[in-house]
Amino acid sequence: LTANTALEYYGALSGLSISEIRQHRPSLLESVGLRGREKDRVSGYSKGMLQRLGLAQAMIHKPQLIVLDEPTDGVDPVGRREIREILQRLAAAGHSIFLNSHLLQEIELVCDSVAILNHGQCLLTGTVKELKAALKDSAVLLQLRGEESAVRKATEHLSGMTMRTVAADAFEVEARISSQSELDQLIDRLRADKISIWQVARREQTLEEVFMNIVGADRR
Template sequence: MDPVGRREIRDVLRQLAAEGHTIFLNSHLLQEIELICTQVAILNKGRLLRTGTVQELTKAIKGAPLQLQLFGDRTAIEQVMAPWPAATLREAAPGACEIEVPITDQQEADRLVDGLRERGISIFRMARRERTLEEVFMTIVGEASR
């Protein structure tokens, strides 16, 4: 469906919900589910794994990624990132890069920031990135498969 059609469908569904109707929506398009639904049920292979609002499901997953914009030596930045193998680094401009590190608690965040500052890396911006419903789905399904 094209973007205009998707928006029209979302508007109709929101209007029906505002009128008090309950709507069951089954979709693999989790970005759309995030925009439309007030409650989400995650199913896998016919089993109900988890239910809640998008916000509740997102907060239940530990390790929201920390995004940082940095200025400094790339090698030094990579050394600081070494304890987090899932971390990613992207060059943004000469001498500048953006990293995303899956941090699980405040102590880890402090360790990361301290390591960067000790190596003379300037932190231009730092923020937590909320997980998407797709990331939450993959985490929950992955946990259920273990």
């Protein structure tokens, strides 16, 4: 089985004639990066090449809606980027793409609308920006200077607190803050404990953090 014969088979299943398939096939293989490998046996293809062939099979009959399940599963970073670029070109050309994936970083990079599912139930929908805004807590990054014991005591109560030593008396603390008043109280305490505050910054949440927060709350 070669890419050529695979596309002929799947094209026929979609009701296309051989002449229609052969007319469309070269540009299709070019679009997924398989031009020049169409006569090679599929059994010798890498995982990334098989995934690209799967994309070509899904596109053979020029559908308006393309449904894909884990299109970058098992693909190396270079292959994942190539597949992302293919999907972005398809979307720019007017195709609607329904993408299922557990690789949330890929979803964040590709999708303009996201639905979070858990055990068959839809928990949240929206754009990536809207989903990130749905989190009640914000990740805050603080650059602090002072005695390690004092810094640790002042911040150990914070949700999700992690502390990293940058220098002898310099520390980077990250934590989840639920409100501006909680942040104000933290800053007041740090100042009262004579801990220098060099920087306070909010870190944008990743889609994975949104997912874990929403799904974790649903399981509790």
